[in-house]
Amino acid sequence: MDVQNKHKFPKVIGAIDGTHIHIHKPKKHAESYINRKGYYSIQLQIICDSTLKFIHCYAGQPGSVHDMRVFRLSGIQSMCTENYFPHDSHLIGDAAYTLQKHVLVPYRNNGHLTAAQINYNTRLSSARVMIERAIGLLKGRFRSLLDKLYMKRTDLIPQYIITCCVLHNICILNNDLIDDVIIIERNNIPEIANDNEITALDKERGVEKRNALTYMLNER
Template sequence: MKVIMTLRFLATGKMQQCTSDDLGPSQSTVSRVLNTTVAALTTPDIVRQFIDFPTDLQTIWQKQADFMRIAGFPAVVVTIDGTHVRIIAPTVNEETYINRKGFHSINVQVVFDANYKILDLVPKWPGSTYDARVLSQSGLNGLFEQNYVRPGCHLLGDSGYPLKHWLLTPYRRPQGEQPLNYNRAHKVTRAVVERGIGQLKRRFHFLHRDILHSPERACHIIMACGILHNICKVCNLPLLDDDDDDDENDNHGSGASGMPQIEGLRFQVSPLLCRQSQTEVYMEGPHLFDKNSAADHMETS
């Protein structure tokens, strides 16, 4: 019951869907259940199990081959972007959470492979933070800068990121056939991350709404959605509507396309949560999830 309440809330974004007669609990009960389930789902062991950036050659070669088939762009391992998840105005450092579009948000760094699996997720930065800064302070940056990922492996990012030997961005003013061809292939290939973010938000319409929690708790809930998204991918649970996949940060959509997936997802998630301590205590602080991301490779390798 706890699992299905949590999944229903994340899939619909509507508290009333979880307090209807078929389930019966009060809103305060649903809130406590959400806290407990999300805390159990976002323990470091679970995060590392389902969101993990590869460093072994065989996996990297396979991911490069998957991207190569899209538009012929060589040596791409993942695509990267930031997406904004709305939150209510926090009581501390409120102004730092106002993004360039004027609403309060968490700027979430997300990295997808060609099969729309999340390989790195950093849901902790205030909305005013630029994507490039989020990356520069992330464990993913350390993996590449310190050569934990072999040279010659590339991320694709948009022009908001700096050009690096491992991070390829488009030409700002392409002139000539080669730069134009490069930009065309880059655009088609990088579109994976935009569609991936769109899929994530379609599965969990909660991410389209203002999250009515502190930034710290919002970060945990976003991470839980990323883990559940990857579980859906592993279990081949499809998206059941035909809406456009592209990310729309301003979309307030509140549909329930994720609802038919709840039973299948519950079956996969329940055993994981049974192995975790059922605590309602959240980790607090601005360092949230730094060490639950790909940076773990640097600490444990």
């Protein structure tokens, strides 16, 4: 309800995004850890709620792995059911994720979006600010996640990252916030989702739901 009240975007359980943790060159399979920006990294996928608390975290995939593959490996894809998303609820994400019934993403801007589609994208973008703020708080508090992680053992790095996420939640629950929030620079061109394992029916239901929500938001 907080997201609906603040951003007029209904039924949002949380926002999802991924971020790269800069690491030293690994001793094994180093090429797999080079991300699109050209540095070695391990990925952290986060889902946060409107309080900026993390409700799901997954870390450990090399930097070259696509966001949607991380999404599937994290177990979230298998949880996209009515049991975990009651009352027609959903996550919101960017264009790196595949549109489906329980994951809503923006329309791709092909230069021919309607006013209603632009309005939908604007509302979704406004609501998605919470995940960017949550990641900014995490990296602002734990600067090793912002700069370059000093650890070299790739088998232990995910445990360290998740520990930082747990401490982030403890701080949120105790109202221990920081003023120095890091603004994480976004790619100008987001990575486009590419996951053939989502069924055509799931994608069709996502299209239908987004179209209905676009119409509803435009009528308000």
